[in-house]
Amino acid sequence: MTQATTKHDIPTLDQLTGGVFTAATSGERAQRVRDWLAGNPAPELMQEVFKELSGRDKGAARPVRERLDEIKRAKGQEVIAAEWADKARALLDQPRLNIADAMAWQRDAAKAGAPLSREPLAGLKANLAERVKGVEDLQHRAQVHREAAVLLAQRFEVLSTKGWQDAQAAEEGLRTDVAHWTTQADEIVQDPNWASLDARFAPQLEASRSQLQVVSEAFHSALAQAVAAAADAQAPLPPVPVWADELRAGRGLPPENVAPAPAPAAPKVDPAQRAAAEAAVEASLSKLEEATAQGQGKTSQAAANALRAVLKEHGKLVGNALEARVHAALVAAGELEGWQRWSADKVREDLVAKAEGLLNRPEGQALGGRKMQEQLRTLREQWKQADQGGVPNHGLWRRFDEACNKAHKVVEAWLEKVRAEAAEHRAQRLALVEELRAWTAEHAGDADLKARNRALHQFADRWRDGGHVSEKVFAELQPLWSAAMTEARGPLEASQKASIERRQQMIAEATELGAAPQLRIDAVKALQQRWQAEAQAVPLERRQEQKLWDAFRKPIDDAFQRKSADRERQAEAMGEHDRAVLEASKALEAANATGDAQKIRAAMTALEDALRGRRDAAAAAPAAAASEAAASAPAAGADTPADGAAAPAASGEGAEAAAGEATADAGEAAAPVPAAAPKAAPRPVVAVRGDDRPGAARPAAAPAGRFGDRRDGRDSRGGPRSGDRFGRDRPGRPGDMRGDRAPREDRGPRLGDTAFRAQRDAMEHAQAALRKLASQAHGEAVTQLLDAWNKRDGAAVPPAQELGRVTPSVRNQWVQSLSAAPAGGDAGEALLRLEMAAEVPTPPEQLDARRALQLKLLTKRNEPGPAETWAQDAARVLASAHEPTVARRLQSALKPLLRKG
Structure with a gap:
């Protein structure tokens, strides 16, 4: 296959990549790709390799693609970083830095994805932050310095109310403070960040400087005049009233109380003429003040011109108060006119910049159709407000209108899309209404109400998620949907209504059961099962079902609570x-x-x-x-034979009566009755079954049934058990089926829950405390024994009772061992035997000796073991010299050995 469009052919690429294309397996190919990428090949070569390899093995080509993507991202970030670095340098190069622009740079750079954590943006970010901090600190210093000027002026004022000698004593300190304040003010003004401060700080600081200088010069000149007046009686008095009075009193003159010079009298004017002039001026002044208060620039300008014309004609006849009002109104009107013109143009320029910036946003931050529409509407409303009462600016309006029209194209495209989606959503909703009607006709006879309710909920969810439509379309579709849903829910609502009536009946039954004096648990269970079956058969709206369930279970819960309260009251008594x-x-x-x-x-x-x-x-x-x-047996047995044989056991009503009398007598004996009350004589036996004449044959005792015997050794009729279940006496087991086991202890009435728990807890705590005290005493006894060994004092050995499993003879042996002089032999073997007897660990350095001793003991079968000779071994150790290491090992071995079992 020829590669006409590539720079290298396949063999060349294979050679350059180290055999990637000729690798036998995919794993080997991927490994060779990674090895080749470790050498950082050129991006153009990687692009060629990826193009050829992606069609052969996508898994092996993935590292190449990731490396290319990484290079692409790095180049993109480099471009973004260079762009934002230029912006940051431009901000830093400005002589006047705006804090808002510096903070906006960091925010916008982060939104654009610029790598702020890498250079050069990291350094520029730090420089901007440092510059902003310097500006904020300088602003704070200027404010503090202005407050310091106010405090210094207050000090001058306070000293002017005291004597001139006090002021003279504090004069030097004030001079120093004023000079220091002036030096600091100069430093603030000369700071490089002074130009970046808000424009209001420079006038404030300069005004504070001027005021402080005037006050200081006036104070020092007045004080110098006071000093001169004190030295020369002919010198003029200072202008400070307190000091002048003080010096006047020193000269022996009375205090001066000169009335102010009267103001020159105004020329007399005709009252009618003055009133007419003031009325005309007042009318024009009212119009100007009203226009100024409403912020109407054009109206206020016309009203000001009219007021000036009236004032030229009647100005000489107007009073001082009205004249002052006129001048204040004219000044306010002039300020309003200039401010409105400047502020309106400033607002318009900002609106033009915002309108032009709607389409110039970076990729990923472009506004959608709805937001663009809202922004355009807001900008146009703000332009209308800026035009009210101000001079229009047609050039800015043309720029603003052109930018808004360009941005509105996005809104138009969005509106077209919204109209298409609305039409689609309308069709979907109509189809859903038809589907619901078809489903209603198909499932008209279904008996599964839960499945019906679930399907209706699904239809409702689909309608709710059917997409957005206009209010007009929704008002058209909603009645159709409501009618179809009402028809579909008809059978379910009828069943729900019947179910609610049945549940109300069950609530009434639950109320009756709860109000009954004796709570019937079986009836309550049956009623709850009926409720559960009803709830599973007919579903209700969850809130309504919960409300009915709460009303159903409340009377039953109240009844159980009353029962529990009664049980608790009985237990508490x-x-x-x-x-x-x-x-x-x-x-x-x-x-x-x-x-x-x-x-x-x-x-x-x-x-x-x-x-x-x-x-x-x-x-x-x-x-x-x-x-x-x-005691009453002879009286009752008058009919018994002379030989003393017992009468046959009574049965039937007579036996039951006798048993009842015995029980009553036992109850009377158990009750705490007061002193000697006469007891009723036992009732004599009137009649018994069978022949009770002397010499007559005695009837055989009725055999005790297997399940009729009672656990107290008596048969089911109250008589003693006479034999086994066949009526035979067993040798060695007379009268008891349980053999030789002792009868159970009669425990009497049970303790109440409170008393039982209290005595149980108290016993457990007492036993634990005794064990703890015994353990402490045992540890103290072992410590005393070791101290006695250290001092070689036999009298200090604790008694045998405190040592635990120690007999007096063993104690005497220990006393003799530690009272005598230390023996010269080695007690190591005896100590090892003690550790073996106590089963405690041996130090690591003695483990070999312990294993050797164990092997030695295995060869001597007839000798006693360490567990039998631990007392003698302890005596051998006590007879040796005391060593701290041996004492610790002896203590760890004696603790378990001396503890009682």
Whole structure:
């Protein structure tokens, strides 16, 4: 294949690229491309290689394309950077820098994508920021300096109200301050950034300088005159009233109170003539003031000319006050005329620049049709406002109109596009209305209301997202859509109305169930299942469905809350025993806080006594009932045989009556009744089933049923269990199916929730506190033992009780070992045996010795192990000399060994 349009052919390109085109696989080709790109080839060669390679292997050509794109972006950024660098240099070269232009440069450069973080833009950005900061600082200094001039003038004024001698004492300091202020003002004016400040700062600073100079010169001349008057009684007094009065008093003269000279009398004028002149002037003056207040330049100019003409004729007859008003109005009118002409042209020039800039925006920032339309409308409204009351400028108007007409072409293209889209959207909406009508006719008999509601929601979403149309078209289409949607929603709305009525009935049923004194859980569950089935069958609007659901569940929730409140009130009502247990629990918590083991154990004993007291009281009732039954047995058994054999067990109503009497007697015995109340005699047995004559055959006891026996060892009729489930006694298990196991303890009534939790928490906290105290005491005992070893003092060894698993004989052995002089032998093996017995780690440098000792112990099977001889090993270590390292190892081994199990 010949390459007529390329600079190099394929073999040449393959040779230049290192065999990219002759590579066997795509991976090898991509690797050769990367190697070739590492040498930074020329962009023209890369373009040729990409053109040939992209048709053969796009994956291998991707790095070449990325490199070309990167070069293109770099060139584009270089162009943009050069453009914005020129703008920045132009700003910096200006003698007067506008802060707004400098800040706008950075903002516009960032929007244009200029690389502000790279040179030269980074340096220019820093220079501009520094220049702006210098201008702002100089502006702040000028304002502060102007305030300082005001304060200096106030100091002159304050000294003029005091004595001349005080002013003379402060004169030198004031001279210095004024000179310093003048020097600083000169520095501010000579600053290079002074030309960049706003035009109002220079007049302000110059006015402050002039005012301060005048005040200073007047003060110093008056003070010099006061000094001269004090030295010479014939010298004139200073113009300062306070100083003049002070000097006059020093000369013995009374204070001067000279009345001001009367003003020369005005010539007499006829009152009628004066009134007519002032009326004419007042009329012209009112018109001028009204025109000036409204800002109308042309009207104010004509009114000013008319006022001047009237003033020439009647000026001599006008009073001073009216004459002052006339001059003020003429000055205001002149200022308004000049200001309006200048400001109107300035506003027009800005509007022309904005209109011409609408189409000269950089790529990516061009305005769309709607924004362009809004901008043009705004600019034309602003031009109309500028033309009101001012002289028109036809040259600027032509430029402005031409720029607006050019920009309006964009608006016209956008309007055409909007009209086409509106027509398309109108057709789509009409098609959607027809589709909805066809769907309604097709699914008229569907019973799945959820699917119907879902489909209608989808239609509504499509209508809402159907695109923009004008208000007129929307007003035309909306009735058609509403009618079609109403027809489609007819079956669903009918079902929803019926469903709402059924739900209202279920709400009434829920209200009745909630108001019932006894809450029926089964009825509530059934009603909730009916509600869920109704909700799943007929969908409603979410807000309405939530409102109905809240009304349905409120009475049921209230009923459950009342039930919970009643249960809580019952749980909170504690008996006498609960209060005793609660008080004992609080006492135990207080003992836990003290950290005293004896107090904690005493409080635990008191709490256990309180708990046992409940069990004893509960067990006293059946014992008392049994003793009373035994006492009354002879009276009840008058018909029993002489040999003392027991009568047959009663059954039927008699047995039930006897059981009821026994239960009542037991309840009376358990209740805390006051002192000796006479007990009723047990009712005698009137009749029993069977033959109860002496010598008659006894009926066999009824066999106890397997499931009729009670857990307390009695059968289902209340009698004691006499054998197995077939009525036979088992050897070794008389009367109890559970064998030799002891009967369960009668625990009596349960504790309340509050008392139970309080005693449980108190016990747990007490046990934890005792464990903590025991651990602390154990650690202190080991520390005392090591201190005694260090001092070789046997009397300092703790007692055996504090050492834990140490017998008195072992303690005596330890005392003898550490009381004697240190032995010369090595206690290393004994220390290793202690660490093995305690299963604690050995220092790394002793691991080899420990492994050797373990191998040695494995060869001696009959010798006792380290766990059996740790007490003797500890005595050997204590008999040796004390060393800090050995003491730490001994302490870590003795802690687990001495701890009680």
